[in-house]
Amino acid sequence: MNFAIETNHLSRIYKIRNNKKGNAKELVALQDVSLEVHPGELFGLLGPNGAGKTTLIKILTTLLAPTSGTAFVCGYDVVKEAHKIRPIINMVSGGESSGYGLLTVRENLWMFAQFYGLSSKEANQRILQLLEVVGLADRINTKSSDLSTGLRQKMNIVRGFLTDPQVLFLDEPTLGLDVSASRDVRRFIRQWLDEHPERTILLTTHYMAEAEELCDRVAIINQGRVLACDTPASLKHRLQRQAIYHLEISQVNHHYSDDLKTIQGVREFVLRPRDGYTVLELILDRDETLAAVVNSLTENQGRIINLQKREPTLEDVFVDLVGKSMEDVERGNNGVNHSES
Amino acid sequence: MQTRKTDSLSVLWRSFRLATWLGWQIESNWADPFLFAVYSLIKPLSSAAILVIMYSVITQADFESPIFPYIYLGNAFYMYVGHVMTGISWAVIDDREHYKTMKYIYTAPVHFPSYLLGRGVARFIIASISVLVTITFGVLFLKISIDPSQVNWGFFLLTLLTGVAMLALMGLTLAGVMLLLVHHMFGVGEAVAGALYLFSGAIFPLEVLPAYLRPIGFLMPITYWLELLRRLLVGKVASSFPTLQSFSNLQLYLILVTLTLLFAMLSFFVFRLCEKRAKELGLIDTVTNY
Numbered sequence: 224m225n226f227a228i229e230t231n232h233l234s235r236i237y238k239i240r241n242n243k244k245g246n247a248k249e250l251v252a253l254q255d256v257s258l259e260v261h262p263g264e265l266f267g268l269l270g271p272n273g274a275g276k277t278t279l280i281k282i283l284t285t286l287l288a289p290t291s292g293t294a295f296v297c298g299y300d301v302v303k304e305a306h307k308i309r310p311i312i313n314m315v316s317g318g319e320s321s322g323y324g325l326l327t328v329r330e331n332l333w334m335f336a337q338f339y340g341l342s343s344k345e346a347n348q349r350i351l352q353l354l355e356v357v358g359l360a361d362r363i364n365t366k367s368s369d370l371s372t373g374l375r376q377k378m379n380i381v382r383g384f385l386t387d388p389q390v391l392f393l394d395e396p397t398l399g400l401d402v403s404a405s406r407d408v409r410r411f412i413r414q415w416l417d418e419h420p421e422r423t424i425l426l427t428t429h430y431m432a433e434a435e436e437l438c439d440r441v442a443i444i445n446q447g448r449v450l451a452c453d454t455p456a457s458l459k460h461r462l463q464r465q466a467i468y469h470l471e472i473s474q475v476n477h478h479y480s481d482d483l484k485t486i487q488g489v490r491e492f493v494l495r496p497r498d499g500y501t502v503l504e505l506i507l508d509r510d511e512t513l514a515a516v517v518n519s520l521t522e523n524q525g526r527i528i529n530l531q532k533r534e535p536t537l538e539d540v541f542v543d544l545v546g547k548s549m550e551d552v553e554r555g556n557n558g559v560n561h562s563e564s
Numbered sequence: 565m566q567t568r569k570t571d572s573l574s575v576l577w578r579s580f581r582l583a584t585w586l587g588w589q590i591e592s593n594w595a596d597p598f599l600f601a602v603y604s605l606i607k608p609l610s611s612a613a614i615l616v617i618m619y620s621v622i623t624q625a626d627f628e629s630p631i632f633p634y635i636y637l638g639n640a641f642y643m644y645v646g647h648v649m650t651g652i653s654w655a656v657i658d659d660r661e662h663y664k665t666m667k668y669i670y671t672a673p674v675h676f677p678s679y680l681l682g683r684g685v686a687r688f689i690i691a692s693i694s695v696l697v698t699i700t701f702g703v704l705f706l707k708i709s710i711d712p713s714q715v716n717w718g719f720f721l722l723t724l725l726t727g728v729a730m731l732a733l734m735g736l737t738l739a740g741v742m743l744l745l746v747h748h749m750f751g752v753g754e755a756v757a758g759a760l761y762l763f764s765g766a767i768f769p770l771e772v773l774p775a776y777l778r779p780i781g782f783l784m785p786i787t788y789w790l791e792l793l794r795r796l797l798v799g800k801v802a803s804s805f806p807t808l809q810s811f812s813n814l815q816l817y818l819i820l821v822t823l824t825l826l827f828a829m830l831s832f833f834v835f836r837l838c839e840k841r842a843k844e845l846g847l848i849d850t851v852t853n854y
């Protein structure tokens with residue numbers, strides 16, 4: 224059986240030239256990625272900024288050559304058969320306002336539909352239909368430069384769906400959108416796939432909830448490596464034996480973090496300073512460990528404002544796999560896997 | 565279910581046609597018709613005026629000399645060089661940096677060279693207006709005598725279009741190079757046009773150049789193209805120049821066609837090479853959110 228997307232030991236290294244010294248640095252953006260996505264799946268790629276998500280999408284959409292390994296879309300090799308892939312895919316990147324600003328929304332979309340060989344009539348019908356779904360129909364004759372960033376992004380999303388691609392690549396489609404626009408977009412994506420069950424979507428995101436809500440299967444990616452790949456439920460199932468707590472505590476001194484590390488049975492934890500208090504997410508091997516955590520808190524002159532036991536989320540799965548929260552990964556040095564050459 | 569044409573010739577034509585449409589939308593999008601006038605009329609006329617003044621100072625206003633129409637027409641037709649090369653190569657920067665659509669164009673079923681060539685058509689049309697205006701001005705006010713009944717218009721048009729095709733292919737090569745440039749450089753097309761100006765016999769015969777630089781001029785198809793265009797318009801006057809005197813019009817045209825075909829092969833090859841390299845380096849769309 225053919226996969227919609229298949230990669231085998233795919234790697235991508237960027238050479239970054241160091242102008243002054245003349246020696247090149249190598250940055251490993253993807254490392255030994257092997258994935259199989261089935262037709263009809265909404266497959267998620269979840270990882271922090273710099274994880275390599277966009278790099279993978281660029282390779283699959285024939286924009287970038289891999290350094291090693293192979294990749295196939297609908298059975299076609301992305302390097303040797305790019306021309307066979309292009310007619311049957313499409314791509315949308317979030318967080319950017321692309322488009323020919325001097326053309327109207329209709330003209331922008333019409334032109335791209337034409338590139339894919341749609342007849343004018345068919346294109347215009349679909350444009351109207353899709354614009355209605357995303358609530359942009361009343362702006363059809365507006366110059367796209369006059370649209371807000373959010374609306375431009377919606378236009379861009381329509382452009383991706385317009386050509387009815389076999390495989391659609393969505394690179395952080397809700398990045399930069401407000402809450403309600405994001406919800407609209409997610410609903411639209413899910414609905415489209417329900418109506419076209421044989422189509423495939425590869426979606427990248429660094430929003431845990433988005434992956435959890437939308438995706439049939441999720442690959443968790445960090446520093447170019449796929450760490451786990453399964454349904455959201457199965458991923459969370461990995462933590463079923465652990466006890467997961469959400470605490471809000473008063474400000475504590477920074478020794479507390481070191482103390483937590485020494486407590487037996489504290490598997491992972493994340494501290495997030497908030498306004499006037501601190502959030503502590505805990506993954507414990509068993510419930511009994513909580514007592515030791517609370518004791519240590521008291522020793523550090525802290526107190527509990529709020530405490531809750533909760534179900535695992537994909538966030539916890541990430542923390543469990545990486546040892547840090549996604550925010551911490553993004554804040555720290557992203558590309559630690561540098562090597563001189 | 566779907567009505568899609570995918571055979572390659574129709575992809576070629578489709579890419580070219582849509583790019584032409586898009587290029588025209590962009591070029592003719594003058595918020596102000598005044599700008600359009602400056603761009604296509606006043607700018608070429610003022611550069612012609614500078615040339616006329618310089619000529620007049622150097623030769624003590626000897627406008628009767630056959631060298632004057634030679635220079636004037638050479639300069640006028642040379643405007644195509646900058647316009648056509650810029651129109652095509654600039655599309656790379658425009659789509660990549662400005663509209664941020666390059667990756668969507670590139671990943672669409674588009675024949676990329678045809679797309680870029682199409683993006684240059686609008687600039688060709690604007691250049692044609694400029695050239696026409698400049699020559700008309702020369703005929704009306706500067707005693708450049710073109711006798712329309714003596715001109716072989718068919719041959720002239722054929723030569724003009726052959727040369728424009730040659731320029732378009734040079735533009736494609738330049739577009740390939742632009743794909744590899746990380747920092748966008750404004751006016752690369754104009755700069756290349758400026759650099760070749762001296763070697764093309766546009767405003768003086770190649771004999772004026774030091775002997776070791778002349779081969780550049782003789783290798784460039786632009787040289788033969790300009791010479792032939794001038795001869796076809798002002799006949800004998802232009803052939804009083806030494807450079808290509810020994811060639812007949814037909815010979816000049818055959819040289820032009822041969823060099824153009826060589827350039828065609830070379831430029832497609834160079835373009836594909838640059839494209840492949842850009843893909844390896846990750847430069848096709850350098851402005852994505854990484």
Ligand SMILES: Nc1ncnc2c1ncn2[C@@H]1O[C@H](COP(=O)(O)OP(=O)(O)O)[C@@H](O)[C@H]1O
Pocket residue numbers: 237238239250251252270271272273274275276277278279557558845846853854
């Ligand atoms: N063109 C490039 N040149 C050099 N480094 C790059 C380039 N593109 C991406 N990178 C680096 O590769 C890594 C992965 O980037 P990317 O694929 O964009 O991650 P993501 O989309 O998950 O945020 C990052 O460290 C990024 O800085």
Ligand SMILES: [Mg+2]
Pocket residue numbers: 273276277278394395853854
């Ligand atoms: Mg990205």
